[in-house]
Amino acid sequence: MMRRAFVKKDHTTARALLLVSSLVAGAALAQAPASERNFVACPLVLDTPDIPCWVAEYEGERYFLAVQTGRSAGVTFVPQLKHEVLVEGTAHPDEPRMCGGIVLRPVKLSVNEAEVIPDCGAILPGDGYQVTGPRPIGPDGDPPGGKSTAIRPPPQGPSREEQARQFQADAAAGKTRDFEILYFFDSNYLPFPTEQATVDQAANYAAAMPNAKVLITGYRGQSNLSNGEVLVEDASLPQKRAELVAEIMKNFGIAAEQIEVAWVDEPQHNAGVLDWRKRRVVVKVSAGS
């Protein structure tokens, strides 16, 4: 199927196509709430010490997207020059800016890999901004020192050992569990490390459960932009996503007979708020008869 570029403001033909498709789908033009910033832009990277930061500009305002990624960074996927980025985030204009930009949190960044635009984006000087820390860039790939203010620590909860014990106990008892895998826009790639780990966990859970049944359901999403336009994911993705997860589960040792694959064609969204959470595959592991 022909891949489409993200909508650009001067890309009137593509916009018309998407407007038509959204009306056909029965979804009225939906503008994201004012708290959200959902837009498409060419990204900019600032050569800030000690670690570069990514920003984008929309409607005359700069938005901070992420620091360069590392193993412990909160946003593990950052933009790419030569590609547009779909930004879906919640704005915090009352918080201190990062790299001169309004902080978006949470934020999901989807790179449009379908098209290469050679002059999309730029490396800019650090401009006096700094993402500080005691460690310079180097091995680990981690941002220096402590995490930046844009990255929140994970919530406190049971220790890893307790979680592992509960996991095994639940599986052995045949307790149904859902595993949710999230995607970038128009992508069938399983992001590392989080989503790849989730599939791994789902396979482990199914393997630990006697006679487990595995139902894998794929969905596609819709992103309601701040300018009222709508982006809809490719129609083939629900099936492709579900089938790929099924293949990976089989590669991890789950028998084909245990696995059922399903998909939902209707694009899912949340009216412009965290729409990206609807781009997913749900793996339901339950006890078989």
Place this chain on the structure above:
Amino acid sequence: MHAKEPVVRSNVVRAAILVATAALAANAVAQQESTTGTLAAISGFVEPGASVLFEPHMEFPNEQGTIAVTFEGPAFNTKGHPFFTPGPNGRACISCHQPIDAMSISVKTLRERWDVTQGSDPLFDMSDGGNCPNLPRAERSSHSLLLDRGLFRVGLAWPPKDAAGKPIEPEFTIEVATDPTGCNTDATYGLKSAQPTVSVYRRARMAANVRYLESAQAPQNTKTGLPLVRDPVTGIHSSMSIMSDARVPSLAQQAQDASATHMAIPITRAEANVLVEFQRKVHAAQQSSNVGGRFDAPNTPPALGVKALIEGRGNPPINGNDTDTGVFLLMDEWKGPATPGDKAAEFKASVTRGYDIFFFRPLWLRDTFGINNIGLGNPYKQTCAFCHNTQITGHDDVPGWMDLGTNNFPHAAAAPELPTFKITCKAEAAPHPYLGREIYTHDPGRALISGKCADVGSLVMQQFRGLGSRAPYFANGSAKSIREVVDFYDRRFNVGYTDEEKADLVNFLLAL
């Protein structure tokens, strides 16, 4: 998946060829058979079928000092050992994996063999030791890519097939833009022949330190999100770091592939396993410096010298891209200011400065498929150690291939002697993320196996050990020296190394 060998239509001719190659092999053997000495004493090319002693520790000179090749076992006579036993074309594994060349083969050795044997050595068999099988064997020009760049012809069937033999629908069309060897447009051996074949030209890799290359850290290819390929025989996940295009999942299959294509003799899995077991016990590394002294001397950095390879953990590999582990551990033993005029101390200080540059000096990694498109961002500011991260060997512990720019325009070095292919990605396929849908390349790399547009030009990273003995460098031999390797990176990523930094990097790399 691989080009078939030329069909020998006449049994008489086939017999004659066998007699001739056997005679060549016998002659070559006769020269060494009477000398049952040690391999180290020969300190030169080891001919297939030779009867020499392969010892647990051998050293061979190179320009920088000596390289050590070791074997974890008692000394053995190479006569009759499968790694050294010639096939019908006179070649054995040893032909292209020579101890004097760190278990690879250098242009220096190839030229010497040409001169000594007047081109009759089985190395120059026209199946892949020439630019194209249809060229006259006796002419040096027929072997120019091997003699000038150290490249063997790799003929790959087009379109590709998957591991089960099922055809893969490619995401792109491939046309021959330039064909200096004539092979890709040849009616018998080319892309439009009855058995469509793409001929690319690549260096032989080291048959040493292989246990570091075999295994993966995770069951998934973290770069693609897809499961790692499994060895169909053992079921074990492959590192997908074996061979430049990762076309085989295991060392055993590599041995079978090589035996069938380079030595014209298929071998069983059991026979291949014998070869693999041998290779797993072979290690190679620079062992001394003419200036800096021996690397097994006291107060030598622990990652230098072959002992580090023998004692290092290869399975699974350790990620050294961490200040707690270090790709080549620490080199504090050699740090510190050198007294002017103390050449040894100056050399050691230079090696440690080179390591620090490798490990800590940031550069913008940019437009590199296999790095920038896997979530790290494009560009990504990091160091050499980020990609060259496996402890002790310096290859990538995360499986996968990268497009560094050695094959694809515009970054590839000018190479009018290599073929150029025009790749046009189909409209529905994902393009190469940085080069788009029309790519010119000297070697489509992994894309010839996967059929994927984004893979065009990508190849698997090599290890760093024994560099001093196996010039030229990069899979297409485009860098004649380590300095040229450093210059390539400097240009490619706009690093801005000073001349001193380049000299330090060269000293560091050649000390491995």
